[in-house]
Amino acid sequence: MQANQRISSYRMKKKTTEVIKYIIIIVAAFVMLYPLLWIVGASFNRGANESFFFWPHDFTLVGWKESLQAPGWGSAQGYSLLRALWNTMQYVIPHVLLGTFSTLITAYVITRMHFKGKKLVFALIIGTLLMPNTIFRIPMYAFWTTPAISSIWEGNKIPFMGYLPLWLGSTFAVNSFSIFMFIQFFRTIPRDLDEAAYMDGANKMQVLWYVLMPVLKPIVITVALLLFIASFNDYQGPLIYITNAEFFPLSRVLPMLGLDSTNTYAHVYARSIVSVLILIIVFFAAQRYFVGNDADTAIKG
Amino acid sequence: MVGEKKWVPYILLIPWIIGFLLFKLYPFISSFVMSLYERRGRTSTFVGLKNFQLIFDQSTYLGSEFINSLKVTFTYVFVTVPLILIVSLLIAYVLALKIKGVGFFRTSFYMPTVLGANVAIIVLWRYIFEYNGLINQGLKLLGFAPISFLGTAAGAMTSIVLLRVWQFGSTMLIFLNALKNVPETLYEAATIDGASKFRQFFSVTIPMITPIILFNGVMRLVETFQVFNGPVLITNGGPERSTNVINKLIYDIAFLGGDLNVGTAMSWVLFVIIMMFTILIFRSSRYWVHYQD
Numbered sequence: 313m314q315a316n317q318r319i320s321s322y323r324m325k326k327k328t329t330e331v332i333k334y335i336i337i338i339v340a341a342f343v344m345l346y347p348l349l350w351i352v353g354a355s356f357n358r359g360a361n362e363s364f365f366f367w368p369h370d371f372t373l374v375g376w377k378e379s380l381q382a383p384g385w386g387s388a389q390g391y392s393l394l395r396a397l398w399n400t401m402q403y404v405i406p407h408v409l410l411g412t413f414s415t416l417i418t419a420y421v422i423t424r425m426h427f428k429g430k431k432l433v434f435a436l437i438i439g440t441l442l443m444p445n446t447i448f449r450i451p452m453y454a455f456w457t458t459p460a461i462s463s464i465w466e467g468n469k470i471p472f473m474g475y476l477p478l479w480l481g482s483t484f485a486v487n488s489f490s491i492f493m494f495i496q497f498f499r500t501i502p503r504d505l506d507e508a509a510y511m512d513g514a515n516k517m518q519v520l521w522y523v524l525m526p527v528l529k530p531i532v533i534t535v536a537l538l539l540f541i542a543s544f545n546d547y548q549g550p551l552i553y554i555t556n557a558e559f560f561p562l563s564r565v566l567p568m569l570g571l572d573s574t575n576t577y578a579h580v581y582a583r584s585i586v587s588v589l590i591l592i593i594v595f596f597a598a599q600r601y602f603v604g605n606d607a608d609t610a611i612k613g
Numbered sequence: 614m615v616g617e618k619k620w621v622p623y624i625l626l627i628p629w630i631i632g633f634l635l636f637k638l639y640p641f642i643s644s645f646v647m648s649l650y651e652r653r654g655r656t657s658t659f660v661g662l663k664n665f666q667l668i669f670d671q672s673t674y675l676g677s678e679f680i681n682s683l684k685v686t687f688t689y690v691f692v693t694v695p696l697i698l699i700v701s702l703l704i705a706y707v708l709a710l711k712i713k714g715v716g717f718f719r720t721s722f723y724m725p726t727v728l729g730a731n732v733a734i735i736v737l738w739r740y741i742f743e744y745n746g747l748i749n750q751g752l753k754l755l756g757f758a759p760i761s762f763l764g765t766a767a768g769a770m771t772s773i774v775l776l777r778v779w780q781f782g783s784t785m786l787i788f789l790n791a792l793k794n795v796p797e798t799l800y801e802a803a804t805i806d807g808a809s810k811f812r813q814f815f816s817v818t819i820p821m822i823t824p825i826i827l828f829n830g831v832m833r834l835v836e837t838f839q840v841f842n843g844p845v846l847i848t849n850g851g852p853e854r855s856t857n858v859i860n861k862l863i864y865d866i867a868f869l870g871g872d873l874n875v876g877t878a879m880s881w882v883l884f885v886i887i888m889m890f891t892i893l894i895f896r897s898s899r900y901w902v903h904y905q906d
Contacts, residue, residue, distance in 0.1 A: 334712070337704070340722070344721060344724070347747060348724065348725070350747050351737055360745060362750065364747065418628070420625075421622045421625045427626075433626070442831065442835055442887075443637075445839060446860055447641060447884045448640040450877050451647060453867075453868070453873070486632045486633075544731070545732070547735075547842050563731075570736075580736075584736065587731075592727075595727050599723075
């Protein structure tokens with residue numbers, strides 16, 4: 313009798329915790345996502361959406377129509393959004409490709425090769441990981457804007473060259489966090505894999521490309537995705553370096569396209585959604601490979 | 614490894630070495646040197662620590678701006694970082710409890726991290742916090758009086774803090790991974806000893822993941838001390854400088870105002886502050902961080 317009661321009270325308790333955890337998670341997900349849903353709703357609404365509920369009370373397609381139809385895809389106030397997107401890509405593409413490659417190689421050398429000074433290199437990477445970017449920014453700006461140097465890149469119409477100051481560093485593995493993530497991942501791969509390939513006469517690079525690459529795929533995609541997000545969303549970098557309006561990326565153009573006589577809330581919301589679509593698409597395409605987190609096995613060991 | 618050529622690793626490290634020397638060491642030293650100089654027209658003169666005296670002299674305009682920005686940044690950091698840690702740990706803890714559809718929730722919670730740092734969304738954040746915006750409509754629905762978020766100091770700070778806390782995804786994922794690595798046997802032992810779930814969280818979970826709390830805490834601290842986008846795009850430092858964070862002030866002084874030397878002095882103060890806190894946290898860690906091995 314008593315035992316039965318205890319069991320049923322235990323079951324009740326278990327059920328309650330079960331319910332509570334779902335309530336917490338659903339409420340939290342709602343709070344997190346509702347602003348985004350509300351933004352989508354507001355893009356279909358004439359005037360400001362002065363309601364908590366996301367569905368439009370004065371439905372209109374004008375924002376979306378004019379954002380998509382205008383020449384150059386939403387050319388507004390003299391700025392073509394298509395051009396701005398291309399400008400953003402002039403930063404993003406080299407940053408992602410070079411950044412992923414150079415940090416992968418660096419992490420590979422540190423985790424899989426023997427050389428003198430390895431400890432120092434590792435310490436410097438961790439040290440720079442914690443250093444604020446602010447400290448590097450002004451001298452680099454002074455360097456890039458000296459007349460002799462700025463003539464190389466400023467206003468340069470060769471693709472990607474106009475954004476040289478923003479991505480050149482990634483050629484040289486300056487992103488310590490990416491190196492750190494690769495190092496953590498390399499440490500989880502058993503060395504037997506490499507050893508077996510060496511027995512068969514493979515060299516270092518062959519081992520990396522043919523043996524380790526399949527295993528590394530998730531971390532490569534994760535690092536690339538994080539570099540993509542960081543450069544696509546970077547506001548301060550282009551704000552400092554890109555002064556020529558023709559080269560303005562999305563992050564410079566969008567804040568300037570606020571409300572005015574021809575741009576209603578619907579326009580602003582629709583344009584903003586269109587401009588982050590690529591980000592959303594890339595995120596969903598990559599996320600199934602996503603290692604699950606930033607620093608997957610963060611500081612294990 | 615037999616037959617390995619000794620120079621191979623060095624060759625492969627050349628990019629990193631160049632990167633370190635040109636993009637880290639050079640600007641690091643250069644910014645310090647720059648902070649000791651004053652520029653008038655085309656000539657730079659050595660002025661010692663004058664720039665530092667200037668930015669700490671509250672009687673001058675520059676000094677009062679700088680002191681104000683320090684206070685504002687400290688408020689921002691010490692509200693934001695604990696909030697991010699608490700929210701992300703709580704969500705990660707619940708997600709680790711074998712939830713159905715965990716993949717969906719994980720993606721949902723990561724979404725704002727991807728989008729929240731984007732200029733397009735930050736600009737809209739301003740509308741969301743407007744007097745008639747989403748947040749106030751929600752408050753009205755719950756029976757509260759609307760708040761002038763962008764018109765008051767506390768409200769403006771709240772809106773930029775919430776923008777950052779909203780993006781707790783990365784921190785949450787790191788916690789989630791750490792929680793999965795806590796051995797199940799510890800919970801079983803605690804249950805046998807009669808510890809409640811609540812008690813287990815504080816006596817088993819938290820101690821087991823202290824190294825990750827340390828890691829997340831330091832990473833967020835370094836990052837939030839350099840906040841820029843929210844205060845520039847949402848509040849523009851206002852109202853009345855109440856969100857004029859140090860990184861925005863540096864931008865205004867160095868890049869808009871053209872005074873690179875004072876800008877580097879301010880950057881160095883920020884750097885020293887961040888380093889001090891980092892060292893302090895690492896020093897204190899021996900009292901609260903438990904390493905398994």
